[in-house]
Amino acid sequence: MSRTELAVGQEIDGFTLQERLCVGGMASIWAVSHLQHRQALVMKLPKLRGEDDPTAIVGFEVEQMILPRLRGPHVPQVFASGDFTEQPYLVMERIAGESLRARLDQLPLPVDEVVSLGARIADALHDLHRQHVIHLDLKPSNILFRDDGTAVLVDFGLAHHDRLPDLLDEEFRLPLGTAPYISPEQVLYERSEPRSDLFALGVTLYYLLTGERPFGFPGSQAGLRQRLWRDPLPPVCLRADCPPWLQEVILRCLAVDPAARFASAGELALILRNPEQLPLSALATKRSVDSRWQRLRRWFRAMGRETQPSGSAAAQLARAPIVMAAVDLTGGEDTLAEALRRSTALLMSVAGEARLACVSVLKTQRIGLDFNEDAQGRNLHVKRLAALKHWAAALSLPAERITFHVLAAPDPASALIEFATQNQVDHLILGARDSGILRRHLGSVSARVVAEAQCSVTVVRRPER
The missing domain is CATH 3.30.200.20 (Phosphorylase Kinase; domain 1)
Incomplete structure (x- = not known):
């Protein structure tokens, strides 16, 4: 050599x-x-x-x-x-755009930009995890952007692949990563937890938003181990205009226990694009670090603690898929909607930590103006959203596992496919109307979704009368 x-x-x-x-x-x-x-x-x-x-x-x-x-x-x-x-x-x-590191001289960044960057990086992480890889060294210098804004991850020297030998784990017994971004489980030598990347993304969002790193830059293993019991100063203490929901997102990503973070990067991306769907907890309004007593309790739990391996990126994604239910709430489809609800309930009952995105499409005209109100003066979007929530009420899912989305588009099939692609949906379930001569000739929404969607699709038919 x-x-x-x-x-x-x-x-x-x-x-x-x-x-x-x-x-x-x-x-x-x-x-x-x-x-x-x-x-x-x-x-x-x-x-x-x-x-x-x-x-x-x-x-x-x-x-x-x-x-x-x-x-x-x-x-x-x-x-x-x-x-x-x-x-x-x-x-x-050679990626044409700059790395995220180039923006660090302009910190803190506007809230909207932080949210947009976070969603695109979460998309990249979810795609990576789907390919059985955990990055384990996510930081601004390892995030590039294509000309269209797509996030690109580089530098896989510390990565872990579910299906390949882990040479680093076999040859070294020390925490591997970049000190400000390393997760608590990495401190404990655990390299098979995909939510470690969510922790690093939380550190990145905190830094972009406030200009400060949540845990500083520890230079020793003892300093890194403090991550097992110390919590960061809430972002709103450094950035007064930080929305409560964004603080909730960041602090959840920075949780010591991976199970307290988001179940997947795909779920995080979905929330960053639909923040109104996030149920808020006490984290959203937190104004100080935890009390000395709370930290002391965590310190006692951390003494001698060894991490419990989560399995793999693939195993975690299998436990936490994103399921999309495309619900047709137009008149005369009550029987089909009920059949779809029963099938959705069955799917969610066996889908572990799955998140359900309930989607309905308001069909608009391709040419000309659309009316936003019905004959009684009610807003069509609000009316459809209320109907969608009513449809889902019988599912009895906790608020953190379900979101609702009303799309306005002239082509329902294209709208459903685009939503599923953008939000990296793992499984799509929708109803199919009865066949007719015109429908067979022109092609149905369900047929197009089955043919073009990049995820698994379940088609539910109206039960025989």
């Missing part, structure tokens, strides 16, 4: 080094070109000096193992890699 100094113009397996873009603690990033690749590329090269942290080499092996297996817009595409017999490297697409 060679360890020559890198220089502009040097070639590595046909890739020409053009410009060194950045140097990190474990690797350097270079812009590179290749005759067979027209797109902009970067090459990541690990530091190989003997005095460097050995986790850099193992971490690079981990990234080489995990990153090429990932797909989708939330990770960079990998084009080539080199092993340690010659020169280890990874060549991947």
Whole structure:
């Protein structure tokens, strides 16, 4: 394995080094070109000096193992890699946008921007967890954005893959991560908890909103261990215009117990886009850190504590899917709505920590003006929302497990598919009306949803009379 100094113009397996873009603690990033690749590329090269942290080499092996297996817009595409017999490297697409770190000079950011960033990052995490990977080093410098605003996660040197060997866990017995963002369970050497990434996202949101890190920057293992009993100062104490619901979201993400956080990154993304659906607790109005007595009790519980493995990212997502019920509440569909409700109740009874999104579409005209009121002067959106909640009342789900959404669109099928895609729905259940000649000719809403939705779909039919 060679360890020559890198220089502009040097070639590595046909890739020409053009410009060194950045140097990190474990690797350097270079812009590179290749005759067979027209797109902009970067090459990541690990530091190989003997005095460097050995986790850099193992971490690079981990990234080489995990990153090429990932797909989708939330990770960079990998084009080539080199092993340690010659020169280890990874060549991947160059993301056009900046990293979130570039915004840190403008902190604190506007509330709306913090919420938008949080939802997009949560989307990326949920997609990652669906591919059996936990990032475990989420921080602003590891979050990039494409030109369309899509969040892209980079640097998988500390990541954990459910279905691959965990080299870091096998070779090192120390907390791995970046001190301000590391979760309590990581302090206890647990690397298979996907909600560790939600903790890091909570730290990031707190930092973007207030300009302060909730736990500072501890420089020792003893300092990190305080995370097992210390709680952060509520964001509203540092940012007076912080909405109560956003404080609730951030403090839930920062809970010591992973079970007290959101069940999945998908659920968090859904709430960030629909904050009015979040039931508020005492966290929303909290104005100080917990009392000394409360912290002392947590300290006693933390003494000698070892974490309980949660299983895997896949296991947690299986326990906490997002279910979408598309409910047709137009006239004459009472029997079908009842059949859909029974099927939804059955599905939710066996779906563990699932969250249900109840969705109904108000069909609008493609051309011309739509009326917002019925003949009695009642707002159509409010009327449909009330009907949707009435439909769901018999399900008897707790408020934290159900949300309601009324969409206005000229094409109900497209609206349902777009909602399911945007909110990363795992399972969609909807009713199918009776067939007719015109419906068979033009195609039904249910048929289009089944054909085009990116999730599993259950179609419920009206029972035989």
